[in-house]
Amino acid sequence: MLGLVQDRPLLISSLIEYAALNHGDVEIVSRSVEGPIHRTNYREVNLRAKKMAQALTKLGVEFGDRIGTLAWNGYRHLEIYFGISAMGSVCHTINPRLFPEQITYIANHAEDKFIFVDLTFVPLLEAVKDHLTGVKGFVIMTDEAHMPETSLDNVYCYETLIEAEDGNYEWPVFDENSASSLCYTSGTTGNPKGVLYSHRSTVLHSFCVCTTDGLGIGNRDSILPVVPMFHANAWGIPYAAAMSGAKMVMPGSQMDGQSIYELMEQEQVTLSAGVPTVWLMLLGYVKENNLRFSSMNRTVIGGSAAPRSMIETFVGEYGVEVCHAWGMTEMSPLGTTGNLLKKHENLSDDEKYAIRQKQGRTVYGVELKIVDDEGAEQPRDGVAFGRLLVRGPWITSGYFKHEGGDVVDADGWFDTGDVATIDPDGYMQITDRSKDVIKSGGEWISSIDVENEAVGCPGIVEAAVIAVPHPKWDERPLVIAVKEKDHPVTKEDLVHHLENSLAKWQLPDDVVFVDELPHTATGKLLKTKLRDEYKDYKLPTA
Numbered sequence: 001m002l003g004l005v006q007d008r009p010l011l012i013s014s015l016i017e018y019a020a021l022n023h024g025d026v027e028i029v030s031r032s033v034e035g036p037i038h039r040t041n042y043r044e045v046n047l048r049a050k051k052m053a054q055a056l057t058k059l060g061v062e063f064g065d066r067i068g069t070l071a072w073n074g075y076r077h078l079e080i081y082f083g084i085s086a087m088g089s090v091c092h093t094i095n096p097r098l099f100p101e102q103i104t105y106i107a108n109h110a111e112d113k114f115i116f117v118d119l120t121f122v123p124l125l126e127a128v129k130d131h132l133t134g135v136k137g138f139v140i141m142t143d144e145a146h147m148p149e150t151s152l153d154n155v156y157c158y159e160t161l162i163e164a165e166d167g168n169y170e171w172p173v174f175d176e177n178s179a180s181s182l183c184y185t186s187g188t189t190g191n192p193k194g195v196l197y198s199h200r201s202t203v204l205h206s207f208c209v210c211t212t213d214g215l216g217i218g219n220r221d222s223i224l225p226v227v228p229m230f231h232a233n234a235w236g237i238p239y240a241a242a243m244s245g246a247k248m249v250m251p252g253s254q255m256d257g258q259s260i261y262e263l264m265e266q267e268q269v270t271l272s273a274g275v276p277t278v279w280l281m282l283l284g285y286v287k288e289n290n291l292r293f294s295s296m297n298r299t300v301i302g303g304s305a306a307p308r309s310m311i312e313t314f315v316g317e318y319g320v321e322v323c324h325a326w327g328m329t330e331m332s333p334l335g336t337t338g339n340l341l342k343k344h345e346n347l348s349d350d351e352k353y354a355i356r357q358k359q360g361r362t363v364y365g366v367e368l369k370i371v372d373d374e375g376a377e378q379p380r381d382g383v384a385f386g387r388l389l390v391r392g393p394w395i396t397s398g399y400f401k402h403e404g405g406d407v408v409d410a411d412g413w414f415d416t417g418d419v420a421t422i423d424p425d426g427y428m429q430i431t432d433r434s435k436d437v438i439k440s441g442g443e444w445i446s447s448i449d450v451e452n453e454a455v456g457c458p459g460i461v462e463a464a465v466i467a468v469p470h471p472k473w474d475e476r477p478l479v480i481a482v483k484e485k486d487h488p489v490t491k492e493d494l495v496h497h498l499e500n501s502l503a504k505w506q507l508p509d510d511v512v513f514v515d516e517l518p519h520t521a522t523g524k525l526l527k528t529k530l531r532d533e534y535k536d537y538k539l540p541t542a
Ligand code: AMP
Pocket: 185, 187, 232, 301, 302, 303, 304, 305, 306, 324, 325, 326, 327, 328, 329, 330, 333, 359, 416, 417, 418, 430, 433, 439, 442
């Protein structure tokens, strides 16, 4: 027997409609790319998103079409988020920090029909435009007064497109399992892979983000997501903020400590979210200038492990509660949060910090387990470790166009590539990573890519690239290489060679030459041994 409740589809349009109707005056404040602080609200965002949908329909955009964005966190990006998904197309956020060949690959693989671009990134697109196979036009996210001279073809001005429409438009109703947004991750080996979210997964994830032990978002919050909207949808915050009617404060391109601090104080931010590297810059600025946070009472730290010293500074010195969160693009991204339990109230500060430092407990909706190499589940005793597997209604079932093949097992478990322990209270702690990638300042560097390029350098026979801990960037790449006998190749030669194919921030911080590299029985590089050997290696940049 089925229950007698209405089967209303969970659509992203319902989030912005709700916010416009019930929290219409709540502000969305952005540091605009053109310069000044810009203020709008949910009512306006919904109206302008509808106008954008009307304009895109006239340009021939259809249900399911992918529309790219290359943009900072700002109100126009938010309008695009809602407009594109709510009309039934797919909002494809492109990470502008990737190198040009990757951007081209991603836009072509996604078959983006149009690309929305902030003024900052117009030159980036100009450089690759001849390789973009399916793009019919570019929408520059500014007004007529700021339109740049550009070599791009079929260029539209964002504000002009919007001004031409009346907003008299009803969001269409369709299957909640329809694709809503697409985000490529380089956190795996090989080419970046597309994670394709649905309306249903996004709305369910938003409910979870709003719960007290999710990120605890409510309408009294003023939220500053420093985490970019091109990183797993800014951890789902734009949708959750609309669901709860929270004020949004968007930092645009300026993410230095001073800019973030000033915005936090001006807009009385209560909650912020970002990777440790960003908070390091903020805390440095606050300390140097002897400042305090007058309104911020919570911060979410994720994307990389939050160092204990950072948690202690926020909590102990500034009275800012830290929510250490873990997740991944493939998980929409929220998986665990490190909040304390009622029973921890009377623990010492030291004991509480030790708990906070763990990646945390699963939020409702996500299941976790750790398994050994044979797939046998390991005990939740806080000691046994294993490959961390996840499943749930906002976790990927496979990459876009089936890249990478089947990625969930017969029971629906997805291997995160992280290695972890889970304690009897359910607190998960990442201890290692089985995926061969390096995470620097929240961005991925593929060790395989660097290795492949390194062996192309004259004089290099073999190269292994591993992550080495770094105080600012969390991890940085170290190349360990074997050179041809008596070849004069130097560290500088190798780095110079890598500059041809890698972005500046992906270049190794150091190169070590060795006589030979360790291998597994099947001839693969034995990275675990290298990681162990070099775990205390002092990089010249540290
Ligand atoms: P991304 O898909 O770029 O968000 O990266 C997800 C990966 O980042 C995870 O699989 C982890 O390896 C790492 N990660 C995310 N959050 C944390 C955290 N709190 N602590 C340690 N690693 C993290």
